[in-house]
Amino acid sequence: MSYPRPRARAAGVALALAVAGLGLTGTGTAQAADPVAQVWVTTPDGTKKLASEGTIPFTATPQTVDIRIDANSKAQKFTGAGASVTEASAHLIQSLPADKRADLMKSLFSPSEGIGLNYLRQPLGSTDFNSGGFYTYEDTPGQFSISREQQEIIPVLKQATALNSSIRFMGSPWSPPAWMKTGNSLNGGELKTDQYQAYADYLVKAIKAYGQQGITLTDLTVQNEPEFATSYPSMSMTSSQQAEFFKVLDRTLTAHNLPTNLLAYDHNWDHPNYPIEVFNSTQGISRIIGAAFHCYGGVPSAQQQIVNAGKRVFFTECSGTDTTSTFADTLSWHAENLVVQNMRNGGETVINWNLALDQNGGPHQGHCTTRCNGVVEIANGNVTRGAEYYVLGHVAKFIKPGATRIGSTSQGAGGVQNVAFQNPDGSRAAYVVNTATSAQRISITDNNQSAAYTLPAGAVATLTWQNGSNPGDTQAPSVPGGLAATASGSSAIDLRWNASSDNTAVTGYRIYRGTTLA
Template identity: 45%
Template sequence: MRPPRKALLAAACTLAAAALTGSALAPAQAATAHRPAPGPASARVWITTPDGTRTLSDAGTVDFTDAPSTAPTVVVDPSRTFQTMAGFGAAITDSSASVLSALDPQARTAAMRSLFSPTSGDGLDYLRQPIGASDFTDGPAYTYDDLPAGQTDYSLAHFSIAHDRARILPLLRQAEQLNPHLQILATPWSPPAWMKTGGSLTGGRLIDDPRVYRAYAAYLVKFIQAYRAAGVRVDTVTVQNEPQNRTPAGYPGTDMPSWQEAKVIEQLGPMLRAAHLDTRILGYDHNWTEHPNDAAATPPDETADIGDYPQQLLNSPAAAYISGTAYHCYYGDPSAMSALHKQFPTKDVYFTECSGSRSADPANTFSDTLKWHTRNLVIGATRNWARTVINWNIALDPAGGPHNGGCTGCTGVLTIGADGTVTRNAEYYTLGHLARFVRPGAVRIASTSFGTTGWNGQVEDVAFRNPDGSTVLVAHNENDNPQTFAVREGDRDFSYTLPGGSLATFVWKDDGSAARGPQQLDPTGWSATASTSSTTDVAADAVD
């Protein structure tokens, strides 16, 4: 994994349909002659500012009125629905388990409650769990079937999850006790070395042998079964983390071309069914776009995968067993997920990893992370069909460790000091603005958005409808100056002035009459173009 870009991305991106959207939805031109029975009376507001002076602070309520606003207006339209959300979270890596376990029991329980409790914490409910070692491992790399060089174990007689019993599994069980809605996505960084060319956990690929494909698929099934026997349910699995990262920097990693991943999944799918396991399989688990360094190192038998790995996989026979595709944030932009959804609309999209990273000036880390993660994950990923938003390490020490190779500037959701101090980082609040309010089973609904993932100084947003009928709108002011905008659902509006760079969540519930008011235009068939002197501006910065 690579730390995400911290610099602001492209300047203004112009939607070809922007003029149409503005004229069709402008408040002064909306029909106002007849208004039905009142809709929602008020919305509750929670806000986080980039200077950290307000962090998920309850800002009270803002009233809906019948008077249309002259400010740019976000029209929320529950009649147009998109993906059902699966959850939000991060990863209890071996490193995270190390620093959490070092806390005294009372402090550890408080930290876990702040992360997972739906009533007194963030309510995180989807975890990414490494299968064996990753770059964030507090000690030597390992798998669950390590053998001396030259030996093999096709029957997996030596398989054991003993490594995880001391620290990782107790934390996972505690997380599920705190939040019964918790789901887990499990991902390996490397198969056991005896299955690989080169005989190392770092680099190489699976040996092209039917015995190896069967053994590796069985290895993943045994992991799921062993975790279930230990009290932890694995809901989703991928077969390789970042399969196009062929040169991991000193940590476990595997070059797995799409044709090999397909062979593993063609074994894994039937094995899961035979074992009566309903664990879903996701494919790919890598960046929105292939990193140029990875593309440059592509072997001759993988050239078809360049910029096309998920498509190759979903066009293979293995697609019969694949529920969806998993993405990371370290190169490209979220629009890749919408492009894939358009090609394969019956397959889900998951966003499964993004680490925060320290800014060049550490004093700016909170602000930079809040803004980048909000634009690209909280709003960018969800507006591009992602069912999950999952960060990387849930907790690290102040130096961004412990780790074994890999990222040297990564940050966790929490920072835990040697003296037991626990600091909530910007990631805690970006995730919280979703997880605290968007309930299990919520559906994303249509909403006007003026901002872009590439930053254009406007207000960007995403909206959801909860199973209880409440509406959640998450909005971000991309400008450094305060901006006033309006929100309309049905025939009622409220106006709000959002401080510069701030993130806010609005929650309200209506009586059902709001759906009779103005609705959004369906943008099917619209396209985006970029028109600017900037060489970095791209149409893909559009959020939809």
């Protein structure tokens, strides 16, 4: 865009400019102002929920609780954050009036107007959270169909991807069809050894059927909680059985030219040896990229064994409950364990269980007698966002897929804990939770500069900033008078000046990052 160009008689007029973090000296050299960090916070009493606290400058002295960033220490990439659109969740979302449903979906999935959830772990068939009875895609041999999921689940997934095209999907079955199992029931039992190929074919059909709906199942686990056979769709599967089935499934996926990744286990932190045993028995199968974990037993540090084995870690399920838990309890525990400790121990994803449940923690047909929570609650046509929503929002809104975890000092249990990432555009983000019983004055120190902030007890904050070397800076082209400017930290900068030695004109430009002036 250009502005009118009146003639200017004076030559060599000095240029002075101060615009949103950009200074320009008389020599025409761009000077970056002192960097600042933006802060968003959620407090345990709920008075602030993903609330902007403005900016804090990197002009403070390091505090006693100092988060020191080491960008040279690099670990795993961030893959995504989200939940599962169970049939229960989809039914509740679809029950909302169209305007409320649109607002809810926007708040969940839009990167610009919501928290931008970008990973969905999709059950393949029924779970313990259904709006109707139990089912699989092929309850009768030879009659495969995902038509039941086309009624409510897939429309929700399509609406989500329309808001956020970068959503990544995982498929996870709770049970094969009953006729493939010992006991001939969806509940419990084991996969018959002579049905390994049939089950592999079934999963290939599921991947293709979802693909025909425009939904790519990039990742796959083959049995939810393989060490917990119970009174809802479930199945026991030992590590040796899973390894043998993976061999059949790998051949079948390859035969159908499907690049689907496989993850072992998909169960609690308390048995990391399970996926290790699977890896040891399936060496050479490159599509087995890592292991999936849940939160209901053990501790997140168990994931480090998977990292040490050279494999990737996906955290795939946790549900808060409402017996004794409050907003404050869930906020702190989930932030500490599902985000900070999970990611400091290799986790690439943060995935809650049900995306939505009602005021009774349902509809459900399982063991959630203590009222499980969804990311949101839908009751009587109204939506309430729980602590889970804000725990995920503090991740997904600020840490982008492909971000690299970088080094940061962190206190342990009972202190201020954090995890830090560098986004693909060079910006940095620190996710911080104060598990202490009192407010803590903290600082972020990066490139020998510190920014300070007081974090309330039990609160979660995300701090974002451009790193000191400004790797995302964009050099603008030359402008009249031989001057150049660097756009740093904002999407657009208006420049107006008197052109110099050629006595041409007063000219203005708006320079956009990453664009070239005509």
